[in-house]
Amino acid sequence: MxxxxxxxxxxxxxxxxxxxxxxxxxxxxxxxxxxxxxxxxxxxxxxxxxxxxxxxxxxxxxxxxxxxxxxxxxxxxxxxRGLSLDRIAEVYELRALLEGHLTEQAVPNFDRADVERLNELNRQLREERDHARWLELNAAFHETLYAPAGRPTALELVDSLRQRGERYVQMWSGGRGLERTSQVAKEHTAIVRCVRRGDAAGARDAIVAHIEHTRDAVLKLHRAAAGNGDGSR
Amino acid sequence: MxxxxxxxxxxxxxxxxxxxxxxxxxxxxxxxxxxxxxxxxxxxxxxxxxxxxxxxxxxxxxxxxxxxxxxxxxxxxxxxRGLSLDRIAEVYELRALLEGHLTEQAVPNFDRADVERLNELNRQLREERDHARWLELNAAFHETLYAPAGRPTALELVDSLRQRGERYVQMWSGGRGLERTSQVAKEHTAIVRCVRRGDAAGARDAIVAHIEHTRDAVLKLHRAAAGNGDGSR
DNA sequence: AACTGGATGAATGTATACAGTAGTCCCGCT
DNA sequence: AGCGGGACTACTGTATACATTCATCCAGTT
Incomplete structure (x- = not known):
């Protein structure tokens, strides 16, 4: 027992x-x-x-x-159930809100080992070429960032939102996606820097900006790929 | 079609x-x-x-x-699956975050009829004695407040959170609960006032305060009722 | 010719029957 | 006497069979 x-x-x-x-x-x-x-x-x-x-x-x-x-x-x-552009945008809006909150709560609880793990994941992300593996590493980075917050319910919600949006990120596997992946690493680095110096508000703003940039990239790709009858519903 | x-x-x-x-x-x-x-x-x-x-x-x-x-x-x-005190608190924390966001987005989209509906619901809330019916009216008030935001995914999340926490509000049916229900009406009135004059930030702060007060009341009742082996898991 | 109406086929919803797993109790062993 | 192992029981997981609903098509009517 x-x-x-x-x-x-x-x-x-x-x-x-x-x-x-x-x-x-x-x-x-x-x-x-x-x-x-x-x-x-x-x-x-x-x-x-x-x-x-x-x-x-x-x-x-x-x-x-x-x-x-x-x-x-x-x-x-x-x-x-497909997501309209509006709903995709909303998913990212909510992620920005929740993940920003999680980050702010997490930063004060980080210890040195946590920071190093985060940094290491970001290093691997920079070098990873396989897209599926890259997605896993990216998920691990975010999980590691939020874990110290000790907010299991918030993590559930974020997971659910990531789940819903994930299919619209798959397109990054080729073409312009590569630009975005390198940009992601830079934004992650900015986040790590804030975490390292214990700047909770800065880290929150950095993750919010990161997610909003991701949203923009996804919407851009989605609009470009939407020559077919899409977007409604 | x-x-x-x-x-x-x-x-x-x-x-x-x-x-x-x-x-x-x-x-x-x-x-x-x-x-x-x-x-x-x-x-x-x-x-x-x-x-x-x-x-x-x-x-x-x-x-x-x-x-x-x-x-x-x-x-x-x-x-x-029971909720520990920590998780109950977290549910309300997340609700404050999300519902504050929804309110802020909703206020600019309110028209006169929306405001009146909100006001009318709050009036009914003040007079309602039956607890089950009171809960329904309360839910309707919040729905009406968030509807103009046009954020269906956020509403889904909030619904899910309300669902999880609802069983801990049932205890208000008697005793000290009555104090809280009248307090709720006052806080709702403050919210309506902000909505009416188009003060989005004020409305957001008011709903956040409202939810945090609700959280405190729930936790207090829960702690008081927790003479049994509870609180864990 | 357009529309209503019912009959037909296909898919979903539910019941019953069978298979497999996990916890429990008892027995034998150390 | 305490502990480990194996049969038993009760429950869950799955398959098959039956019931019900929905959609489509066709005929008849206006």
Whole structure:
């Protein structure tokens, strides 16, 4: 009954059910762009595709629905819920607000090791060429930045928002995206500098600016790529 | 194919499935205190209670899980997820942040009719004696305050946070709660005053103060009622 | 010719049945 | 007597089968 010191990660490691697996797979497919906005999620098709019955597929869809990634009215097909430009902008606006708050709370609690970890992650980010790995490192940087705040609920919300916006960042894998990734490293460096000298307000402003720049870059790419009938809804 | 002007409420009115119904019922039971923190959700029991099979019960639980109201590890019983004092405080902290933001965005978009509706709701709040109805009116007041902001995602987040905290407000139904409800009306009046004269920053500060006071009142009641082994987890 | 109405097919929602896992209790061992 | 291991029970996870709803198409009517 006592909490062991070993940590709680292992307990959930391989206990994944089909439903868990399918939910993750669908999430990745949506974020990766294989399932575009408005794509229909047919339970029978998905069940056959994954080689399971419809039951776990349904549960996976329910979860994605609660996460806001798909829309599923009763007795009607579930469809991937796309974000309009306005809503994309709003997601970043909220992230700026929440992550700024988290940063401000976190800075006073940083110790030397935390700062070094942050710096190291940013160094790796500069050198990483593989896009998927880059995204992971970027997520790790932000997590490390917010962890000392000790605000689990805020982290949940931010995670949820990142989840919703992630598919619109995937486009950075090539072309103009490279400019942005190097810019990101610079902005991260500015953040680290503030954290190091314990400047909470400065760090907050820096992360807010960082997220707003990211928003601008995403919107720019999205508008450019929106030759198709998009943006509405 | 065109959007009708009639509105979209009726389309979902009576299309509720068992799963929807059960999810709502469980939510209400959790928020109403019938299901306390740590209560076990046995699928078989619930299915018998509602007179259905386990399938819709499972789907309802998955939703509540995604909403953060219950905790459900694989192959293990789902339990109602209680909030520690720290997490309750955090929920209100986040609400202050988000609702302050929403208010600030909303104020410039208010027209005369919006202000009057807000004022009328506050008037009704002052006179309402039934606690359940009071909670509804209170929710309506806040919704009306934020609607002109045009920020659907932010509203979703706030809804989710209100959902999580609501069960800790139920205690106001009697005793010292009455003091708080009259205080709430006063704070609402201050907010309406700022809205009426278009003072966005003032309205934001007023709503932030309002939510922080609410937090203090909830924490105080919670601490007082916590003679039992509570507070942790 | 356009529209209403119902019948048909396909998809979703639910029930029942089966499979697998985790906790529990009891027995045997040290 | 305390501890470890294995069967048992109860519960969750999944598959299959049935019920219900929705959408589409076609015919009949105005």
């Amino acid at each position: 006592q909490n062991l010191q070993i940590g709680e990660a292992p307990e959930l490691r391989h206990r994944r059910t089909s439903s868990d697996y399918i939910a993750d797979a669908l999430r990745d497919a949506i974020n990766g762009g294989q399932l575009e906005d408005g794509a229909v999620l047919n339970q029978v098709e998905l069940a056959e595709h994954f080689g399971v019955s419809r039951v776990p597929v349904r549960e996976a869809i329910r979860r994605l629905e609660a996460e806001g990634l798909v829309e599923a009215a009763a007795h009607r097909r579930a469809v991937v | 065109q959007n009708l002007q009639i509105g979209e409420a009726p389309e979902l009115r009576h299309r509720r499935t068992s799963s929807d119904y059960i999810a709502d019922a469980l939510r209400d039971a959790i928020n109403g205190g019938q299901l306390e923190d740590g209560a076990v959700l046995n699928q078989v029991e619930l299915a018998e209670h509602f007179g259905v099979s386990r399938v819709p019960v499972r789907e309802a639980i998955r939703r509540l899980e995604a909403e953060g109201l219950v905790e459900a590890a694989a192959h293990r019983r789902a339990v109602v």
